Amino acid sequence: MKKPFLKRMGDFLEGKGFYIVLFLCVAAIGISGYYLFTSLSPEEADATVNAPVHITVTPTPTAPSQPPATPTPVQTPKPVQTTNPAVSDTPAPAAAGTTTQTVPTVFAWPVQGExxxxxxxxxxxxxxxxxxxxxxxxxxxxxxxxxxxxxxxxxxxxxxxxxxxxxxxxxxxxxxxxxxxxxxxxxxxxxxxxxxxxxxxxxxxxxxxxxxxxxxxxxxxxxxxxxxxxxxxxxxxxx
Incomplete structure (x- = not known):
């Protein structure tokens, strides 16, 4: 007597199911490893690193050159001629209002009395x-x-x-x-x-x-x- 379909599928899975599940797991791991490996490919990394870098340098504007200043000539002062005052043997007069006191030699009584x-x-x-x-x-x-x-x-x-x-x-x-x-x-x-x-x-x-x-x-x-x-x-x- 021929077994029903569901019964036959259950027997199949019961006998061969373990290997099928194992195969599917291995296949899933392989596929995942492939995609991970390809995403970390050195060619892609090198391509990113070796990409040319463009640097723009803006030159600093410089002030327009000016002609050197013309030095102002320094005038040397002329020496002033001085004349030596004549030396006189006559002593200079004393300043007005000054008096020279000497020790008195004449004394008098202020009053006459005992x-x-x-x-x-x-x-x-x-x-x-x-x-x-x-x-x-x-x-x-x-x-x-x-x-x-x-x-x-x-x-x-x-x-x-x-x-x-x-x-x-x-x-x-x-x-x-x-x-x-x-x-x-x-x-x-x-x-x-x-x-x-x-x-x-x-x-x-x-x-x-x-x-x-x-x-x-x-x-x-x-x-x-x-x-x-x-x-x-x-x-x-x-x-």
Whole structure:
């Protein structure tokens, strides 16, 4: 009895099916390998790499050449002729307003009167006004108020002071570091700063402005200094 078709196909596949499936798998792998191999062919890679590359270089425009600048000639200055001034043996005159002071050789008493308080810097002397013992770096010469006070030597008036203790004061510079100071003067002296005086010239009058010596009779407080240090006026005044 002849078997039906489906039965015969089932028997066939059951007996030969394994080999058929194996063949189809091998064929599928072969076809896939072929296409993979052909896609990675060295000829195609070389063709891609060896393709010519076109590079376009655009030249940089250059500025138009200019003719070289014509150098400007440098003018050499002409030497200036100078003449040597004539040398004169005559000394040039001193500038206006300048004076040359020399050490005075003539001294005069500023006032004529008794010495009320002597010069004393090494021994303390009693001060009647302050009622204490202190040095006295001056001569106190008795003279009535209003008596003219004269410069003791030639010089220049350098200061007019209203001293809180010694009253109206005039300072004269005699040169070479020697100065004289006149205190307890009347309120208005007769000289001004910058005045030049000679020995015996009137510079003011005895007053009563020195409150630090108000206990004494009317007098002139007279000071002399050498290089800022007090010196005894009696060493300069004539006998």
């Amino acid at each position: 010495v009320l308080s002597d010069f004393s810097v090494e021994t303390l002397a009693y001060d009647q006004t302050m009622e204490d013992w202190r040095v006295h770096a001056a001569l106190d010469l008795a003279a009535a108020a209003g008596t003219e006070v004269r410069a003791t030597a030639a010089g220049t008036v350098t200061d007019l002071v209203e001293d809180a203790l010694m009253g109206t004061t005039v300072v004269i510079d005699h040169g070479a570091g020697l100065t004289s100071t006149y205190a307890n003067l009347a309120a208005v002296p007769t000289v001004e700063v910058g005045d030049s005086v000679l020995a015996g010239d009137v510079i003011g009058a005895v007053g009563q402005t020195a409150i630090a010596e108000s206990a004494l009779p009317d007098h002139l407080h007279f000071v002399m200094q050498q290089d800022g240090e007090p010196v005894n006026p009696l060493d300069y005044l004539p006998d």
